[in-house]
Amino acid sequence: MYSGGYAGKILRINLSNRTSTEERLSEEMARDFIGGAGFGIKHLFDEVKPGVDPLGPGNILVFAPGPLTGAGVPCASRLAVTGKSPLTGAVGMALSGGEFPTEIKFAGWDAIIIEGKADKPTYVAITGKNVRFHDAVHAWGTLTFDCQQIIKNELHDQNVRVCCIGPAGEHLSRMACIINERRAVGRKGLGAVMGSKNLKAIAVRGTDPVAIASEEKYKIARAAMLKAFKDSPVLYPEFSHHGTPMVTDLTGAMGVLPAKNWSATGEFVPVERIGRDAQATRKVGREHCHDCPVGCSQLKVAKTGAYAGILSEGPDYETVYSFGSGVGISEVDPIIAADRLADELGLDSISSGVTIAFAMELFEKGILTLEDTDGIDLHFGNDEAMMKVLRKIAFRDGLGDLLADGSLAAAKKIGKGTEKYAMQVKGLELPGYDVRALKAHGLGYATAYTGGDHCRSYAFQEVFGIPVPWQVDRFATEGKGKLTIWNQDVRTSTLDCAPMCGFLLDMAVPATACQNTASLMEAVTGLSFTPEDVLKVGERVNNLAKAFNVREGFTRADDALPERLMTEPLTAGASKGHVISRQDLDKMLDEYYSLRGWDVKTGMPTREKLTDLGLTYVADALRL
């Protein structure tokens, strides 16, 4: 049995009848799913009925840190939130850092499960074992930063940690996120799930330390991890100072920084004006997640025009793309301001930016007119328009109502063949890597259980040239199925279930990620884990998530890419001429399914594979 790391308890909160119950965490659950996304997806499959409305009371939200969270392990103050995504209809899982994840552990919980629906706006305050339901009618309608402060004041505790939704979640925008501090559980519309449950916020306060099973092993494992940090040529020398925006310079140079709704990648490359150096001119400080020595998060203040004085924690690379190159904007200050606005409104910056880019392209093509846009000039590069539309989306005002459910839903409403301009997979808008010249990254977008998601299958081999587990040709399709499985399973177990920061894998322990997690797990929890055990958890969780999606009706046909990426080769830059053809994608999918042990024709997991992973009951549920 575990003797550290885990609190041993899961808190279940039913909003419909305002009750809370305590459940014991079994050793089997800990061994098979570790924590974080593993716990979330397990509960999601087991408890949410097939076909349930993601915005109905039958959906659940699982807030799960991990066994390493709060134990003093660097990069482990992470939280996975899982539910059925209202944006995709598939598994919705997203992570956040900061202080909130650790506070859940200090409060004595391995996970918090939210079910049902409150009859009026509510927030839940958790202080250790004590759970209270508070009226949130007065806080309904507030921006996220204000909401957190209101709750801290009401609870007379400035150190309570709060996650909440903004107007976007209240108005059920399927792009709504959950904000804790200035960080976001960003993607898949999980903020709308909170909104649908009339749950404005969760406040957590804890004081109990996390037990460590073996102090001796812990010191060794932690020291090995910190040595890997110091040995990295990029983590402290560059990343700690500049954060993720430096990736803009790289993707710009490689010709894979998407621009103008992916119609001008390689042509519109405003790196000099929005890349690392431009961002650095606005930096006023940096932030650390709990127990993180790196502090990659950048505090920036806009300096010019109407945006002067606006502070944001960010923008990170993805937002530099989504509110910058993606919408044809080549100035740093509007990006900082939009980043702040999206956080305050409670909107995912990637999905909202990409959806605005989609609308801008339709406007440029004359498919949307001033009549459709409430009189807003939606040409690419119009930052004032972007700010206006962000607000409209959050409040479902006019054009905002059309766009509030994401680009695919908007395309279906608009018709006229506009789906081909919606840059999404399974309804989730694409992150900032033009995969026409990063083939494994593209296969990752197509096969991630969450939809177009870079965090589930990040191909650092192609983007950063890291030759682990082997060197790859970013333009080639051969072997990319095998590579994508490796990326998905390693990331799922070490980053999503443990959970730990994604940058740990890329920069410090790419070759030893599973060993690192196994050593830390054994030291902190007392459970014996081999690297192979850790990797197996990743495979198990990916299979279970896939099974959930299959049960919801997803098939091989949904493991697709937008038509543009398969038919329009890149026209300029260092990746000119490249495209992922339908044939390329099919070839990679065949390899991927085959090596996964799934049915190549349907893309479904097989009974044999599920049984091998200890998921026979899942095969039964799917009637395999």
Place this chain on the structure above:
Amino acid sequence: MKITLHTILGIKEVIGQRLSEIDLPPGSTVEDFLTYMKERWGDKVSARLFDPDSGAVLPYVRIMVNGQTIQLLEGMETLLKEGDEVLILPPVSGG
């Protein structure tokens, strides 16, 4: 023949600009190109590109010709031709 040197971040800081045009004799290789860089920009560039003991390119520095990493071409023996772009990338991560 004219070759474009494309650099970013720390290497760009040393060179002073993102894009530079370099004139090399026909038949030059990537190795010749790097030798030219050493001679033109001296120790500041060398410190960012080469191991001080072995003189080899640092393992985390990426060199691409027309977007393809040279390890998948002919390595340091990769022949350059008129109009090629040599991309030299320091270690980057994040995203």
